[in-house]
Amino acid sequence: MQRRTFTLAALALPALAHSQAPAPEKPQVTLAVGGKNLLYYLPLTIAESLGYFKAEGLEVTIVDFAGGSRALQAVIGGSADVVSGAFEHTINMQAKGQKLRAFVLQGRAPQIVLGVNPKTMPGFKTVADLRGKKIGVTAPGSSTNVMVNFVLTKAGLKPSDVSIIGVGAGNGAVAAMRAGQIDAMSNLDPVITLLQRSGDLKIVSDTRVVAEADRVFGGPMPAGCLYAPQAFIDKHPRTVQALTNAIVRADKWIQAAGPSEIVKAVPESYLLGDRAVYIDAFLASRGALSPDGSVPDAGATTALRALLSVDESLKSVNFDLGAVYTNDFVKKANARYPKG
Structure with a gap:
């Protein structure tokens, strides 16, 4: 009371x-x-x-x-x-x-995370391995797409070296990854934490961490x-x-x-559908x-x-x-x- x-x-x-x-x-x-x-x-x-x-x-x-x-x-x-x-x-x-x-x-x-699909890319080692692969983003042209392009460019690839597919920012994105419809994903929480916890995502670049975001982009982004x-x-x-x-x-x-x-x-x-996952996602993202x-x-x-x-x-x-x-x-x- x-x-x-x-x-x-x-x-x-x-x-x-x-x-x-x-x-x-x-x-x-x-x-x-x-x-x-x-x-x-x-x-x-x-x-x-x-x-x-x-x-x-x-x-x-x-x-x-x-x-x-x-x-x-x-x-x-x-x-x-x-x-x-x-x-x-x-x-x-x-x-x-x-x-x-x-x-x-x-x-x-x-707070955007680029990760690969362990099922379709079990031998992934570097960003260069994404050449010719299908990468899911929330929507073509969105910030998740810009993040992909930026990371690819730093690795010596062109945006045209991959196929960009819009998968949204919710259950559709999760389903696309688990079904192997995409080889990698640029997305955000809670989608990222959900996939990571279930073993359906291997993180490559994580800008939920402010220090890593500053390193990736060369300053505050x-x-x-x-x-x-x-x-x-x-x-x-x-x-x-x-x-x-x-x-x-x-x-x-x-x-x-x-x-x-x-x-x-x-x-x-x-x-x-998972309260614990959302809490983990929040704790991972709050600093950003x-x-x-x-x-x-x-x-x-x-x-x-x-x-x-x-x-x-x-x-x-x-x-x-x-x-x-x-x-x-x-x-x-x-x-x-x-x-x-």
Whole structure:
């Protein structure tokens, strides 16, 4: 009874804070995400399930797609206002004349794991062995695909040396690996931990570990974030601030939460039928999640370097990296919610 009373009192505080803040210009927001069940997007799920969006005066409709590239298409096509997706999309789209800007970070490392199928590649030794093989990604063009291309390039292979197959980010990805339909996989938790525990995946590169991600990419590589067209940010700054507040609170809550609290806060379907696996996946990924929503200053440079290594056409583009992200909203959110 005492804990319940405390919880209700705590929930009343953000409501009071919201009553003193300017209302969002656009209280109804459509947000696109590619693979919402992934721990990569855990802050989004927590912000939704714990009522942080509502506390900011927002009604957020979350539309889930098979991968980040499709979520990106939704905002470019106008069917969504904001994307919860990979940071590097903001850079890629600048090269295509689209002004997108990240305004709050969910992941400070990609959390993407590249692994091989022990059944179809029992003799795997190096990345070069992937030549001619089928590699599963969440969706072609998504960050999982970029990770594959980057690792292949560092090993002296071209993206065209393999076959890329979209397998999604849930049970379909697990089934494809176990059935031997793919020889390797670039995916995220909880899919990775589930396959690893059952012996259906041998890890090759693991960017859930921040130090390894920094080594692989040569610096801090921002991952999941909320981004939107610059025009939307300019027109709806209070709405963007409200979204940022909710994600920053979720970022901080996750860092302080225990595994059992995490499991209670996410939908049952996210557990992929195994609560213990999800807890292991969370513990493996927590360090790669952002503690406060800030994009590291060197992050855009790291992301551009990764993109340049896999796409020759980008080398002729004069990028304005200062235009692909801002920490202005995050600074205000942290000042308002110093403890989450």
